[in-house]
Every structure is written in structure tokens, then in C-alpha cells.
Amino acid sequence: MRPLHILSLAVGASALQRQISLSPTASCPWRLPPPQLACSIDELDDLSSAILPPRPPSPPPSKWEGPHDCVNQYCIFSNPGFADGRGIVTITTARAIEKLKAIEQTRNIVHPPNPPPYTIAPIPAKGLGLLANTTLHRGTPIMRHTPAVLIHRSFLEHLPPRRQHALLDAAITQHLPLTLREAFLAQMGHFGNPHKISDILITNSFQMDLGGDDNHHYGNFPEVSRFNHDCRPNVAFHIGADLTHTTTAVRAVQPGEELTISYLGMFEPRAMRQQRALQAWGFACTCSQCGLGEGPAAKSDGRLEEIARIEGAMADVASGGVTPALLRRVVRLYKEERLEASVAGVYTLVAMNWNMLGEEGMARKYAGLAAEAAGGEGEGDAVAMRELERDPRGHFTWRRRVGG
Numbered sequence: 202m203r204p205l206h207i208l209s210l211a212v213g214a215s216a217l218q219r220q221i222s223l224s225p226t227a228s229c230p231w232r233l234p235p236p237q238l239a240c241s242i243d244e245l246d247d248l249s250s251a252i253l254p255p256r257p258p259s260p261p262p263s264k265w266e267g268p269h270d271c272v273n274q275y276c277i278f279s280n281p282g283f284a285d286g287r288g289i290v291t292i293t294t295a296r297a298i299e300k301l302k303a304i305e306q307t308r309n310i311v312h313p314p315n316p317p318p319y320t321i322a323p324i325p326a327k328g329l330g331l332l333a334n335t336t337l338h339r340g341t342p343i344m345r346h347t348p349a350v351l352i353h354r355s356f357l358e359h360l361p362p363r364r365q366h367a368l369l370d371a372a373i374t375q376h377l378p379l380t381l382r383e384a385f386l387a388q389m390g391h392f393g394n395p396h397k398i399s400d401i402l403i404t405n406s407f408q409m410d411l412g413g414d415d416n417h418h419y420g421n422f423p424e425v426s427r428f429n430h431d432c433r434p435n436v437a438f439h440i441g442a443d444l445t446h447t448t449t450a451v452r453a454v455q456p457g458e459e460l461t462i463s464y465l466g467m468f469e470p471r472a473m474r475q476q477r478a479l480q481a482w483g484f485a486c487t488c489s490q491c492g493l494g495e496g497p498a499a500k501s502d503g504r505l506e507e508i509a510r511i512e513g514a515m516a517d518v519a520s521g522g523v524t525p526a527l528l529r530r531v532v533r534l535y536k537e538e539r540l541e542a543s544v545a546g547v548y549t550l551v552a553m554n555w556n557m558l559g560e561e562g563m564a565r566k567y568a569g570l571a572a573e574a575a576g577g578e579g580e581g582d583a584v585a586m587r588e589l590e591r592d593p594r595g596h597f598t599w600r601r602r603v604g605g
């Protein structure tokens with residue numbers, strides 16, 4: 202089996218690591234919503250028994266089944282009723298399944314936007330991808346999905362492949378509901394591994410930590426796998442504590458524009474980003490940022506270095522060099538670099554530093570922006586920033602850099 206290439210993605214304070222990659226695939230038309238019926242309610246009442254299709258059966262209740270088959274300490278557990286009948290299958294340990302059950306209790310109801318604001322279409326030289334089918338604005342939700350498959354990281358990384366295959370096959374083909382199984386199997390494997398399920402998992406999984414010791418898993422979200430990469434993407438993603446994967450537009454997007462996420466650390470210099478894209482996903486990155494000429498590319502790398510320096514100073518309460526000009530400068534650098542998909546962390550630092558300088562109004566403004574960018578109103582980072590926004594003077598950072 203090919204080694205897993207784990208790449209870091211800084212998403213606010215919770216750095217997520219993931220590796221996804223697919224080859225071009227045949228076709229995958231998005232299902233359109235059914236046409237509106239042109240009848241009045243009364244007519245519908247009259248006709249309902251004759252023309253309306255039978256109500257779909259209500260989803261099975263959420264109920265964990267298993268352990269089914271096991272290899273060493275890793276067993277298959279499934280829950281066909283998970284997330285209102287979407288289903289989920291996991292290969293994990295007895296300890297981690299208890300963690301998963303506890304997390305499920307905190308899960309919010311997940312409704313993906315309907316109809317979806319995108320269409321799946323072939324993209325030149327990239328295989329399939331996602332095109333906006335309507336005008337999107339900053340904050341417009343794109344997708345919200347729970348994982349289809351969760352595999353304990355040690356199972357994939359430490360067991361010999363021949364010991365993994367039978368369990369993986371059983372998990373997907375026997376314990377995943379049909380619709381989700383088909384979506385899973387429609388994903389592409391990049392590495393040409395003859396064991397298709399392994400190939401799909403290795404190339405399309407987000408690394409997720411369920412919390413506690415040794416609870417790292419690979420999470421697979423088949424719908425999300427259609428996003429192509431851009432180093433300056435127009436979509437940000439976030440995996441919440443309840444395991445929901447959320448994607449959101451980070452700037453205005455016109456109909457027909459491709460929707461992209463970043464597979465790579467957006468703060469790495471161009472040469473490193475290009476090397477990683479080639480190594481882990483097999484494509485030479487020619488996105489707008491990688492396609493810059495030598496001069497502009499060197500300037501871009503210089504801005505990224507300056508951002509790192511300023512953020513270091515902002516994170517150090519003892520640093521004497523943090524001024525209003527520096528806080529304005531770092532925000533401007535993010536704008537110049539088009540790093541809208543990665544602003545949650547810097548807005549948090551900027552908000553706290555304005556507060557440390559005793560600038561209540563600016564602290565409020567950036568705390569609000571940070572909470573909005575954190576990706577989930579219930580998440581810890583967003584809660585903390587809403588608290589700062591509500592009461593800057595009561596916050597522990599108030600005037601920390603200026604005394605009094």
C-alpha cells in the first residue's frame with residue numbers, strides 16, 4: 202500500500218490534517234429536485250391517493266450495531282439510522298466506538314442546502330469538479346455532511362494491507378446503506394491500488410480526531426471529494442466537534458465559476474505547495490497563485506513570511522512591537538494574498554490584540570469576524586469570540602499590552 206500523505210490544513214485553532222486525491226471519473230450528474238406540481242391543495246387532496254407516490258419510509262432510528270467482524274482490536278460497527286438515515290460504518294476500537302456514541306448525542310441535525318448551489322461537471326485538465334449554479338456570497342453554505350466511513354488511523358497505517366482488505370470489503374459492501382455505498386464507490390482512487398476500497402480511502406480521507414487518547418480516524422465524505430484544489434480557494438471547510446463537514450463560500454462567486462478548496466497549507470511557499478500537490482495528488486498545480494510569474498511569486502512568498510512574523514508577535518504577550526499599524530498591516534496582507542479561506546485564526550489574534558491595546562470597537566469588530574469565520578456558531582472558537590465581542594472589557598485580554 203502507498204504511504205498515507207498527511208497534509209496539514211490550518212482551520213482556525215483546530216488544525217485538521219487530510220489527504221484527498223482522485224483520478225478523473227466517468228460521469229456523475231447531480232440529481233435535480235422534482236418539478237413543482239401545478240395543483241391547488243384541494244386538487245392535491247382529491248388526487249393524492251391516485252397520483253402521489255407513496256411516502257418514503259421513515260428512516261430507521263439511530264442504533265449502533267456490532268461489533269461485526271474484527272481483526273485484532275479493530276471491529277466493524279455500523280449505524281444505518283445515523284444522521285436521519287444517511288448511515289455510517291466504522292472500523293474502530295471498542296474504546297473509540299464509545300466516544301463516537303457520545304459525540305452522536307451532541308450532533309446537530311444536518312441539512313445540506315437544497316437544491317445544492319453547484320453542479321458537478323467536467324473541468325478541463327482536472328477531471329470532474331463543482332461549478333456554482335447561482336450567485337454565492339461570503340458565508341453561503343455549500344455542503345453539510347456527516348462522514349460515510351470512519352476508519353481508525355492505526356488500522357490503516359499499522360496493519361499489513363492483506364489483513365485490512367477483508368474487513369474493509371465487509372464494512373463497505375455489507376454494512377453501508379445502498380445509496381451511500383454507491384456514492385462511496387463512485388469516488389476515485391489516485392494511486393492505482395488494485396484494492397479499490399483502500400485506494401479510495403487513502404486518496405479521499407480527512408484526518409479526524411474524536412478526542413482523548415489514540416482516537417485518530419480517517420473520515421470519508423463522498424460528496425466533498427469532488428472539490429478540486431486551488432491555493433487561494435473560494436470555499437472554506439470545517440469539521441465540527443460533532444463530525445459534521447461544512448463547506449462555505451468565502452467570497453462572492455459568480456454562476457459558472459468553479460468551487461475549490463485548498464488541499465495544501467495555504468501559508469507554504471509556492472515551491473513547497475507545488476511539490477506537495479505533485480507528490481500527494483499527482484498534479485502540477487497551475488492555480489492562479491502557483492501560475493504567477495517569478496517576480497510576483499517571490500513577492501507572494503515574502504508576504505507569507507511577513508504574515509508568519511507578525512502572527513508570531515501577536516501571539517506573544519511580551520512582544521513590544523504590536524501596534525495598530527501592525528494589526529492593520531496583517532489584515533491587508535491577508536487581503537492581498539487572497540487568504541479569505543483561512544482568516545479565522547488571524548481575526549482571532551487581531552481581535553485579542555486590539556483588545557490588548559484597549560481599542561474596544563476594533564476588538565468587537567474582529568471578534569465578530571472571527572466568530573463568523575470559525576465555521577460553526579456552536580464551536581469553541583466561535584463561542585470564545587462571541588464572548589469577546591459581547592464584553593471586551595471583561596475579557597482577560599483587556600488592555601494587557603498597555604496596562605491599567
Ligand SMILES: C[S@@+](CC[C@H](N)C(=O)[O-])C[C@H]1O[C@@H](n2cnc3c(N)ncnc32)[C@H](O)[C@@H]1O
Binds near residue numbers: 222328330428430483
Ligand atoms: C479530490 S479529487 C477532486 C475531484 C476530481 N477532479 C474528480 O474527478 O473526482 C483530486 C484530484 O482531482 C484532480 N485535481 C484537483 N485539483 C486539481 C488542480 N488544481 N489541477 C489539476 N488537477 C486537479 C487531480 O487529479 C487530483 O488528484
